[in-house]
Amino acid sequence: MTNLTTSINPSLWWLTVPFIIILFIALRAVNLKINQSILKSLTNPVFLSIGIIALLLVNLKLPYSQFASHSQLLSWLLEPAIVALALPLYQQFMHVRKNLLLIVATCSIGIVNATLVAFVLSILFAVPSQLSASVAALSVTTPITLLVTDSLGGISSLAAAMVIFIGLLGALFGFILLKLVKIYNFEAQGIAIGTACHAIGTAAAIAEHPKIGAFSSVAMALSALLTAVIVPLLYPILVNTLL
């Protein structure tokens, strides 16, 4: 009873990668059929895939270590995929050269703010340093969070789950909040959503208005680069000066 893994044929573990791929493709196909913005955000295929697999592993008492070692091929491919992010980054660069300084400056301030707010909260709640490092790089797309959090000594998988939650919140309530504080400018809305709520927020921004979506894409791409540079430098400074 305590170890169900023994009752599962070890030769079935090779199905891990095909299962993840089929599950994701099926969920993405369903998500693409949905036009309603809130429902589209809630049925985010990454969010649902992670949730369904986590539920399966926990309920069937399957060890995560086995799952991780049998899905290593996918984790390995994440590295070249991050390098390939240079392509959309370059394409967005070409579009916004005129406003580049403003976007870089505001994105940087947004990233510093996110790290600072998370750090102050970790002091207020007196959490262990591993947890504090896990929330230092949340204002960015998931693959970058995984790498940066890992390099800071945090729990990258926890950071990834939180990034997805933040994206969902941004997609569901971001525009309501911005309208509440009376900011209707498309550029301001797009840059804010792209910086704070990355890909999931950007998908909602595209649905809101193509122009907001374009600015959000640019901010998201730049945030990926800026987070990779700023957070690994800023976090040790905060630890050394405020702790």
Added chain:
Amino acid sequence: MKYLLSSAIILLCLAISKFIMHLLDASFPAPLLAMVLLLTLLLLGIVKEHQLAPCASPILNVMPIFFIPAGVGFIEHLGLIKSHWPFLTAVILLVPLSSLILVASLVGYFKGRANND
């Protein structure tokens, strides 16, 4: 041939970055350095968009699949999550809330707050 060239560019940038990080013995993630290196090569015109696209576009299209295994890893830390849920909830709410208002207000200050369509 175009797929070979495109994948070779990506893997070469990754290999060079891993080598540099190994030499420097630094903790900065090598794939991120490789991304910056490739972006620099694109901006300088040494690598062209059409040379990179054949492999880069499909890999980016399916990229979310690659971070699902890592994302599932949070189940290893359920105890930590249970004991610190007020902190984690505060972070999930306050980090995007403050960043959204701050960034939108800053851009609004320079570009105006009204709809500019």
